[in-house]
Amino acid sequence: MEEKAEQPTAHALNSDADVALSALQKVEFSSASHPIHWSSIKKWPIIAVYCLLQVFVTLSTTTYVSAEFLVQEKYGGSTQVVALGQSMFIVGTAVGPAFLGPLSDIGGRKWIYVVSIGVYAILNIGTALARNLPMLIIFQFLCGAAGSTALSNVAGTIADLFGDLDGAGQPMALFVMSANYGPSIGSPIGELIAENEHLGLPWIFWINVIIAGGFAIIMCFIPETLPRVVISKAAKAHKSSDPTELAVMEERIDVLREIRFVTSMAFRIMLTEPIVTFLGIYNGFAYGLLYLYLDGVFDVFVVNNGLSYMSADLTFLNFVVSVTIMFAFVPVQTWFYKRDRMRNGGIGRPEARFLTSLLFVWGFPISLLWFAFTCDGSVSFWSPVIAGGLLGFCDPLLWLSMLNYIADSYTNVAASAIAAFLIPSFLIAAACCHIGIVMFHNLGAKWAMATLGFISFGLVALVYVLYFFGARIRARSKLARKH
Template identity: 85%
Template sequence: MLNDSHAVPPTGMEKGQPQSTMSESNTGADQALTALQKVEVGTASHPIHWNPVKKWAVISVYCLLQTFIALSTTTYVSAEFLVKEKYGGSSQVVALGQSLFIVGTAVGPAFLGPLSDIGGRKWVYVGSIGIYAILNIGTALARNLPMLIIFQFLCGAAGSTALSNVAGTIADLFGDMDGAGQPMALFVMSANYGPSIGSPIGELIAENERLGLPWIFWINVIIGGAFAIIMCFIPETLPRIIISNSARKNKSSDPTELAVIEERVDVLKEMRFVTSMAFRIMLTEPIVTFLGIYNGFAYGLLFLYLDGVFDVFAVNNGLSYIDADLTYLNFVVSVTIMFAFIPVQTWFYKRDRKRNGGVGRPEARFLTSLFFVWGFPISLLWFAFTSDGSVSYWSPVVAGGVLGFCDPLLWLAMLNYIADSYTNVAGSAIAAFLIPSFLIAAGCCHIGIVMFDNLSTKWAMAILGFVSFSLVALVYVLYFFGPRIRSWSKLAKK
C-alpha cells in the first residue's frame, strides 16, 4: 500500500544501477552513484545517532499523517449516498471518487519520492500536504460530479507524500531492517488504522444534518492545513542534507562530508531512472509482479469488505448504519496486535540469519507468514458462511479481525522481501510492486459493487475465500523456491 523511493528501509543507502548490470554502462560506476551512497552512517551528524525519543517523536507525527491520509479513502464511501443525492450518477460512477483517489496515491510518489530523496523530506511534506488541503477546497465546493472526481484524484496524488516519505524517513532515522523493524510496523499499523476508522467517521459526518457532504472535505482542509503548519517545525531527516548543513556550519574538512556538500543531483534524471526501472522490473521480474498482484488483492479486500459491511450487519443482522460501520474497528484491534507481534517475526528472522552464517535470506521474511497466510481463506470463508444473520454478528466481526491481522503482517513481509531481494534498486522495485497493487485495489472498489449487487453476501465473500487459496501457494513457492527464482534474475540479489 506504499509507493516510494524507500518504501522500506533498505539494507544500505543504495540507489542506482545494480551491480549485476554495471558492466552494461560505459560511463562507469560513478554515474550510478547518488548522494545517498556517499553518506556514512558513522558520521556524527547522521540522524541515525539522534536521541531515540526525538526519532520516535518525529516518526509518530508522520505516522499520524499517514493515518489521516489513509482514512480519506473510506470517509468518502460513507458519504457516497449524499454524492448521488446531490450530483446524481450511478453507483459505479460515484465510486470513481474513491478509486481515482487510490490511483492518485500511486501516481504521486513517482515524483514526490525522488524529490524527497534529492531536496529533502521536510519541505516535500509541507508543500504537498499544503496543496492537499487546498485541493480539498475544490472537492468541498465541487459544482458537479466530474469536478468532484477530478479533485479526488488530485487530492490522492498530493496526499501520497505520506506514502512517499514516511517509510523513507524511517530509513533515515533507523537505518537497516534490524533497527527499523518496529518503526516500519508502526507505519504499517498507521496505514491500516486510516481505512478502518474512516468509514465510521464518514458516517458520523454524513448523518449529521449540520455537517453533511461538504464537511467530509472541509475537515480534510482543516486537519491537512494543521499538519502542514506543524511539519514546518519538524527537523529535516534526509542524511545528505543534515550532514551537508553540519559540515558547512562547522567548516568540516572530512573528505566524506565534503563529498556530500559537493554532490549535485539531476532531479529529472533521478525521476526518469526510478520510473523507467520500475516499469522494467514490473515487466521482467515475475517475483515483483506476482507479489504486486497478491498485494492488490489483499489491499482490495479492505474495500470489498467495506462494500459488504452494510449488507451483512445492517440488512442481515439488523444493526444501524453507524453500528455496522463501527464493526470495521475490528481491523484497528487486529493491526495493533500485529504491531505487538512483529518482534516475534524479527526473532525468527535473526535466528535464521545466524544459522545461515550471518547472511539474511529474503525468504526468511515469510517465516511466520507461512502459518498466518492461511488466515486469508479461513477468515473469508468464516465470514462468508456466518454472514447471513443465522448466528451472532460477533462471528463475522471476529472473522474480519483475523483478516485484519494477517493482511498487514503479510504486507510488511512482502515489502521486506522485495527490499532484501532488490537491494540496489529497492526504490524502483517497491514502485513496481505497488503499481499493480493500487490499480487492482482501485478496481476492487467497483468490483465489490457488482458482486454485492448480484450475489448474496455469503457467496460474494466465499468466492474471495476460494480465490485466496491459490494465492496462499505464492508465499510457499517464494519461500521454498525463492533462491532458484532469484537466480534467474539479473537484478535480484543472488
C-alpha cells in the same frame, strides 16, 4: 526503506558510480551528524507525526464511502460512477510516489511533506466546492496524488532515522499499522459527518482542509531527516574540513534523471520480474479486501443482522484491534528472521521474511470463508466481526513481509522494485471498489465473500512457492540479489 534505496538508483546501471555512491553512503553513516545517531526521544516523535499523517490521508479513502449516498443525491450518477471518487483517490496514491519520492532527494524530505500536504489541503477545497461529479472525481484523483507523500516519504524517513531493515523493523511495523488504521476508522468518521444535519457532504472535505493545513504547519517545525542534507548543514555550520563530509556536501542528484530512472525501471521490473509482479497482484487483492469488506458491511450487518448504519460501520474497527496486535507481534517475526540468518552463516535470506507468513497466510481463506458462512444472521454478528479481525491481523503482517522481501531481494533498485510492487497493488485495490459493488449485488454477501476466500488460496500458494523456490527464481533474475 524506499527512499534510502533511491539514492543509488539513478546510477544503478553504472557499476563505477554504484561503488562510489556505496562508499559515500558509508561515509554518511560514519558521520556523527547522521540522523541514525539521534536519540530515540528525538526520533520517535518524528515518526509518530508522520505516521499520524498517514492515518489522516488514508482515512480519506473510506470517509468518502460513507457519504456516497449524499454524492448521489447532489450530483446524480450511478453507484459505479459515484464510486470513482474513491477509486480515483486510490489511483492517485499509486501515481504520486513516482515523482514525490525522487523529489525528496533534492532538498530533503521535510519540504516535500510540507508542500505536498499544503497542496492536499488546497485541492480538498476543490472537492468541497465541486460543481459537478466529474469535477469531484478529478479533484479526488489529485488529492490522492498529493497525499501520497505519506506513502512515498514515510518509509524513507524511517530508513533515515533507523538504518537497515533490522533496526527499522518496529518503526516499519508502525508505518504499516498506520496505513491500516486510516481506512478502518474512516468509515465511522464519514458516517458521523454525513448524518450530522449541520455538516453533510462538503464537510467531509472541509475537515480535510483544516487538518491538512494543521499538519503542514506542524511539519514546518520538524527537523530534516535526509542524511545528505543533515550532514551538509552540520558540516557548513561547523566549517568542516573533513574530506569525507565535504564529499557529502558536494553530492548532486539530477531529479529528472532520477524520476525517469525510477519510473522506467519500475515498469521494466513489472514486465520482467515475476516475483514482484505476482506479489503486486496479490497484494492488490489483499489490500482490496479492505474495500470489498466495506462493500459488504451494509448487507451483512444492517440487512442480515439488523444493526444501525453507524453500528455497522463501527464493526470495521475490528481491523484497528487486529493491526495493533500485529504491531505487537512483529518482534516475534524479527526474531525468527534473525535466527534463520544466524543459522545461515550471518547471511539473511529474503525468503526468511515469510517464516511466520507460512502459518498466518492461511488466515486469509479461513477468515473469508468463516465470514461468508456466518454472515447471514443465523448466528451472532460477533462471528463475522471476529472473522474480519483475523483478516485484519494477517493482511498487514503479510504486507510488511512482502515489503521487506522486495527490499532484501532488489537492493540496488529497491525504489523502483517497491514502485513496481505498489503500482499494480493500488490499481487492483481501486478496481476492487467497483468489483465489490457487482459481486455483492449479483452474488449476495455470502457467496461474494466465499468467492474471495477461494481466490485467496492462490495467495497461500504464492507465499509457499516464494519461500521454498524463491532463491531459484532470483537466480534467474538480472536484477535480484543472488546471495
